[in-house]
Amino acid sequence: MTNAIELRNVTKKYAQFTVDNVSLDVKQGYITGLIGPNGVGKSTLIKMILGMVRPDFGTVKILGCQMPVQEIDIKQRIGIVSDDCFYYEHLTIREMKKLIAPFYKKWNEQKFNRYLEQFELSPRKKIEQLSKGMKVKFALAVALSHEAELLIMDEPTSGLDPVFRREMLDLLADMMQDERNSIIFSTHITTDLDRIADYIAFINRGKLVFNEAKDEVLERYTIVKGDLQLLDADIRHKFVGLRETAVGFEGLVDNRQDAERLFGSYAVLDKPSLEDIMYFSAKGGRVYA
Amino acid sequence: MLNLVRKDFIALKSSFWMSLLYLVVFSAAFIPKMSSSIHLVGIYTAFATITLGTMIDIKHHNHNFLITLPIKRKQIVQAKYLLAIIYAVGGVLASYAIHVLVNQYFPELNKPNYSIHDILGPVGIIFVLTSVYLPLFYAFSKKGASIINGVFFILLIALAQPTAIFMNMLHESGPQSDLTIYWILIGTLLLFIASYFLAVALFTRKDL
Numbered sequence: 286m287t288n289a290i291e292l293r294n295v296t297k298k299y300a301q302f303t304v305d306n307v308s309l310d311v312k313q314g315y316i317t318g319l320i321g322p323n324g325v326g327k328s329t330l331i332k333m334i335l336g337m338v339r340p341d342f343g344t345v346k347i348l349g350c351q352m353p354v355q356e357i358d359i360k361q362r363i364g365i366v367s368d369d370c371f372y373y374e375h376l377t378i379r380e381m382k383k384l385i386a387p388f389y390k391k392w393n394e395q396k397f398n399r400y401l402e403q404f405e406l407s408p409r410k411k412i413e414q415l416s417k418g419m420k421v422k423f424a425l426a427v428a429l430s431h432e433a434e435l436l437i438m439d440e441p442t443s444g445l446d447p448v449f450r451r452e453m454l455d456l457l458a459d460m461m462q463d464e465r466n467s468i469i470f471s472t473h474i475t476t477d478l479d480r481i482a483d484y485i486a487f488i489n490r491g492k493l494v495f496n497e498a499k500d501e502v503l504e505r506y507t508i509v510k511g512d513l514q515l516l517d518a519d520i521r522h523k524f525v526g527l528r529e530t531a532v533g534f535e536g537l538v539d540n541r542q543d544a545e546r547l548f549g550s551y552a553v554l555d556k557p558s559l560e561d562i563m564y565f566s567a568k569g570g571r572v573y574a
Numbered sequence: 575m576l577n578l579v580r581k582d583f584i585a586l587k588s589s590f591w592m593s594l595l596y597l598v599v600f601s602a603a604f605i606p607k608m609s610s611s612i613h614l615v616g617i618y619t620a621f622a623t624i625t626l627g628t629m630i631d632i633k634h635h636n637h638n639f640l641i642t643l644p645i646k647r648k649q650i651v652q653a654k655y656l657l658a659i660i661y662a663v664g665g666v667l668a669s670y671a672i673h674v675l676v677n678q679y680f681p682e683l684n685k686p687n688y689s690i691h692d693i694l695g696p697v698g699i700i701f702v703l704t705s706v707y708l709p710l711f712y713a714f715s716k717k718g719a720s721i722i723n724g725v726f727f728i729l730l731i732a733l734a735q736p737t738a739i740f741m742n743m744l745h746e747s748g749p750q751s752d753l754t755i756y757w758i759l760i761g762t763l764l765l766f767i768a769s770y771f772l773a774v775a776l777f778t779r780k781d782l
Contacts (some may be wrong), residue, residue, distance in 0.1 A: 291588045332781075332782070335641065336641060337638060337641050337781070337782040338781040338782065339779065339781060341764060353646075356644075356646060357645065357646060358644075359644075360643060360644035360645075361644045362640065365642045370639055370642070371635045371636050371637075371638040372634075372636075372639055373585050373630070373634070373636055373639075374633070374634050375585075375588060376584070376585065380584055380587075383584060383714045384580075384581050384584045384585065385576045385643070387580065388577050388644055388645065389644065450653035472588055
């Protein structure tokens with residue numbers, strides 16, 4: 286299986302936090318969700334992939350080409366959708382398109398106009414008049430109109446209403462009909478990924494916690510619920526994250542078989558959601574509610 | 575790179591009237607009072623247009639957008655230097671044209687006859703200013719742009735008198751002046767090229 290993106294030992298140090306030695310493969314032909322709480326390095330990682338931030342150490346390879354050496358070829362083949370694409374605010378959509386289109390060899394004018402119509406975006410509207418959601422729609426129209434093979438999406442759904450969010454996920458699913466296409470989708474709204482992601486890469490405190498097929502992740506992890514009497518110091522260590530209340534506990538274990546062996550029928554084992562995995566992994570240790 | 579030049583013209587389309595306004599205001603202010611008005615009007619108009627062109631890219635962090643296009647950072651800088659040349663030549667020629675018209679229609683203002691020095695001199699001065707300005711702009715971007723522009727505005731006012739003296743010296747140095755101005759121009763061009771490489775190095779290493 287070939288990789289659309291390959292990060293190797295990517296490191297970036299800031300005063301407040303560090304993206305620490307991240308090696309990540311984004312599989313070609315699949316949707317990879319990049320999840321993690323706010324401020325753990327997802328956007329920094331995306332910026333390093335795009336060449337906006339230079340890593341202190343490590344290499345970035347996109348669609349088989351090395352960044353930043355072959356960045357022109359790479360950027361011809363990728364589309365970027367973010368909740369803030371930093372367009373020229375005083376220009377209209379039509380002017381912005383006039384500005385962007387000549388940079389792309391495979392610009393498809395008909396496709397672009399079709400998307401504008403579908404997203405109900407008037408070409409006469411100025412960028413500054415667009416809501417956050419409308420800007421994402423415009424960015425998506427641009428990205429899909431130059432036949433991008435790889436979509437890099439940084440928190441694209443955060444400003445969108447549920448109707449367009451669903452519509453957008455359908456569009457992405459359409460794009461994935463062509464098995465050469467790939468998407469990396471960074472978000473903290475994990476319900477979107479529950480619907481469409483094939484792989485999940487989880488970033489926490491600047492480190493890659495896992496990068497696995499979504500179904501395997503949901504199969505491997507389990508939520509354990511039971512009475513407090515079941516907990517002792519050794520058992521507490523088995524949890525990735527644990528939440529204790531007056532009436533019992535709820536915790537995440539990263540090995541379902543171990544949990545079954547350990548608790549048998551004394552506790553309830555539930556399938557976790559991505560949000561559960563993110564919550565308990567981010568909190569770590571014990572949380573008293 | 576030509577797409578980036580075109581990009582600037584599209585982005586500045588609604589602001590170019592300001593360059594015309596600068597030309598009119600500076601002409602009205604300097605032509606009746608100063609003998610070196612041809613130089614000052616050209617330099618001020620051209621430099622103000624150059625700053626318009628740089629500010630348009632950082633007003634809304636637009637470098638973050640430009641970097642997503644299929645171009646290299648080096649080309650973004652290259653386009654700005656090319657545009658600086660266009661604005662320098664355009665500003666100085668516009669000033670020359672206005673002074674030719676003034677000579678024709680308002681002879682009582684006693685403007686001198688102009689030579690090629692009156693075009694090359696101001697272009698050289700704009701190149702020197704740009705050679706300092708653009709690397710600073712790419713080093714500090716949005717954070718420092720308004721400070722840099724403020725400093726350059728003061729610098730331009732302070733340079734009015736030295737510019738007049740410098741241009742007079744060129745005129746008065748007689749047959750040697752051609753050789754002198756060519757040496758100065760070669761030096762200016764070398765400075766401009768060195769400045770370009772410095773700006774590329776600064777912008778390429780910068781995190782956006």
